[in-house]
Amino acid sequence: xxxxxxxxxxxxxxxxxxxxxxxxxxxxxxxxxxxxxxxxxxxxxxxxxxxxxxxxxxxxxxxxxxxxxxxxxxxxxxxxxxxxxxxxxxxxxxxxxxxxxxxxxxxxxxxxxxxxxxxxxxxxxxxxxxxxxxxxxxxxxxxxxxxxxxxxxxxxxxxxxxxxxxxxxxxxxxxxxxxxxxxxxxxxxxxxxxxxxxxxxxxxxxxxxxxxxxxxxxxxxxxxxxxxxxxxxxxxx
Amino acid sequence: xxxxxxxxxxxxxxxxxxxxxxxxxxxxxxxxxxxxxxxxxxxxxxxxxxxxxxxxxxxxxxxxxxxxxxxxxxxxxxxxxxxxxxxxxxxxxxxxxxxxxxxxxxxxxxxxxxxxxxxxxxxxxxxxxxxx
Numbered sequence: 001x002x003x004x005x006x007x008x009x010x011x012x013x014x015x016x017x018x019x020x021x022x023x024x025x026x027x028x029x030x031x032x033x034x035x036x037x038x039x040x041x042x043x044x045x046x047x048x049x050x051x052x053x054x055x056x057x058x059x060x061x062x063x064x065x066x067x068x069x070x071x072x073x074x075x076x077x078x079x080x081x082x083x084x085x086x087x088x089x090x091x092x093x094x095x096x097x098x099x100x101x102x103x104x105x106x107x108x109x110x111x112x113x114x115x116x117x118x119x120x121x122x123x124x125x126x127x128x129x130x131x132x133x134x135x136x137x138x139x140x141x142x143x144x145x146x147x148x149x150x151x152x153x154x155x156x157x158x159x160x161x162x163x164x165x166x167x168x169x170x171x172x173x174x175x176x177x178x179x180x181x182x183x184x185x186x187x188x189x190x191x192x193x194x195x196x197x198x199x200x201x202x203x204x205x206x207x208x209x210x211x212x213x214x215x216x217x218x219x220x221x222x223x224x225x226x227x228x229x230x231x232x233x234x235x236x237x
Numbered sequence: 238x239x240x241x242x243x244x245x246x247x248x249x250x251x252x253x254x255x256x257x258x259x260x261x262x263x264x265x266x267x268x269x270x271x272x273x274x275x276x277x278x279x280x281x282x283x284x285x286x287x288x289x290x291x292x293x294x295x296x297x298x299x300x301x302x303x304x305x306x307x308x309x310x311x312x313x314x315x316x317x318x319x320x321x322x323x324x325x326x327x328x329x330x331x332x333x334x335x336x337x338x339x340x341x342x343x344x345x346x347x348x349x350x351x352x353x354x355x356x357x358x359x360x361x362x363x364x365x366x367x368x369x
Contacts, residue, residue, distance in 0.1 A: 008265060015261035019253045026249070026290050034292045036300035055305035067309045074316035078323040083330035135308055211312075218319035221326075 047196025048128040057200045061189050068171045075214040082222040109151035116144030124208040134204040138211025145216035170210025177203050248289025256282030268335045269325045280314045
């Protein structure tokens with residue numbers, strides 16, 4: 001048995017161990033009282049009637065706040081990591097941005113984008129009463145944005161102020177809603193009574209925009225900073 | 238027992254298996270792209286396990302808090318993947334390789350064109366090379 005083979009077997013054993021521990025944990029864990037029932041009982045206080053939205057934007061809003069911060073940090077982080085063009089020309093190849101490649105992409109880019117915008121707005125608005133919300137709406141928005149970017153219809157660069165503002169505005173709106181009521185004696189992330197619905201819908205609207213733009217930025221990536229050696233032969237594997 | 242309740246244990250078992258495959262891949266794949274894909278496989282397994290093992294409420298849906306946690310996890314997973322891919326692109330940019338083996342030995346940016354080209358040509362692992 002070679003050393004490589006022994007390592008693979010050990011790796012497989014590790015994977016089996018992880019799975020086994022997970023199953024064991026699930027089996028021996030005491031059956032906790034369902035937190036979902038707690039949500040149902042207090043749903044009326046949350047400001048919305050969709051339980052998942054109530055959890056995301058009210059009962060466990062802290063998770064969502066930090067999650068949106070992580071999404072923004074990832075979008076900023078990939079800009080910090082833009083390749084500079086040293087060893088591998090493939091890393092500095094321009095991204096697939098620019099003019100439309102096929103008539104199909106061309107046609108779909110323009111015709112689907114308005115419908116996707118409508119769909120994103122509907123998902124945002126529906127989130128308070130039905131399945132939907134900022135993440136679903138943002139994902140549809142990101143899909144429309146990626147379609148437009150790839151067909152060269154949406155100039156997408158972090159140098160544009162609207163893009164930077166749009167990517168960050170959801171986190172700022174959420175932080176404002178979290179900190180604002182503290183001045184009135186409420187706890188962090190405690191919405192004032194009666195205002196919860198309005199705050200959640202407003203924050204979700206901003207979040208839909210920011211999540212859409214951040215996801216689109218994560219998908220298309222960042223073009224390289226000035227390739228130093230543009231005349232180099234194309235990289236071949 | 239409705240359909241959702243019946244299927245839940247199947248999802249939980251499938252989730253654990255997918256997680257195990259992903260964990261194996263993270264450590265077994267030599268290339269960074271393979272590790273990133275394996276990480277996503279493992280994450281999908283964890284999410285499937287969470288939803289599959291969640292208590293099912295009267296209307297047939299999994300526990301709403303777990304749904305919200307998994308939704309959060311999916312977005313974090315996307316962020317981590319995109320950031321990891323950017324790191325991989327930077328590693329490839331700096332070293333011409335898609336593994337961490339050569340990070341301590343970056344290509345000299347001041348090297349002449351011939352040396353640079355030769356280094357780059359030899360750098361990307363051929364298909365199958367470095368696998369076993």
